[in-house]
Amino acid sequence: RAWNLLWSDRGMEQNETFTRLLALVTEAYESHPQAREFAPFPTDLTAQPVTHVPVPAADLLQQEQGFTKEYHSGLVEAIRAAGGMAHWLEHYRGTALGDEFVDRFGCFPIIGPGGAFHSAHLRCWVVYMPAGLHYPWHEHQAEEIYLLVAGRAKFSAFGSADHDLEAGEVVFHAANQPHATRTGSDPVLCLVFWRADFDSPLVLSSLQ
Numbered sequence: 001r002a003w004n005l006l007w008s009d010r011g012m013e014q015n016e017t018f019t020r021l022l023a024l025v026t027e028a029y030e031s032h033p034q035a036r037e038f039a040p041f042p043t044d045l046t047a048q049p050v051t052h053v054p055v056p057a058a059d060l061l062q063q064e065q066g067f068t069k070e071y072h073s074g075l076v077e078a079i080r081a082a083g084g085m086a087h088w089l090e091h092y093r094g095t096a097l098g099d100e101f102v103d104r105f106g107c108f109p110i111i112g113p114g115g116a117f118h119s120a121h122l123r124c125w126v127v128y129m130p131a132g133l134h135y136p137w138h139e140h141q142a143e144e145i146y147l148l149v150a151g152r153a154k155f156s157a158f159g160s161a162d163h164d165l166e167a168g169e170v171v172f173h174a175a176n177q178p179h180a181t182r183t184g185s186d187p188v189l190c191l192v193f194w195r196a197d198f199d200s201p202l203v204l205s206s207l208q
């Protein structure tokens, strides 16, 4: 693939790890009708350097043994491998959610700022939540889907019934629709995609 040529100043291991992850994310996305309906997988991807920023939740993902079901073979291990060299985010550090939440909520970009790839048309992050975590109501202008890669969780979206989702299922969030996620006895590993309004802020909702 063409982007291999752009990685000359990056370590071979990082190159291979993110290239393999992108290949599996592409396959998983393109084999899912609801994902394809959300947006075409981008054809304008370019590679960009990644700065490794570890966080406490990254260690929890490496140690996680509770994924009972996996959508698309190999994707969980590819995400774990990339997690060992990713730019993990702590968007909610210092907010009302508190350090206990932030230390357990894991998120890193694949496509977008901080991620290994850039596209003008789609953003993609990994979101990991261990068992027994509540991600409270939040919202953003960007339209979004969550594609569950492993595990299960309860997804809530303002104005809709709650949905218990498992690996292979997709949930859509409309522009500025508050949404929340809660894990029970299982963890959950997701791919999250935005298709527009990339620069709109991600904010906690006033519903709490």
Ligand code: FE
Residues within 6 Å of the ligand: 139, 140, 144, 173, 179
């Ligand atoms: Fe969201």
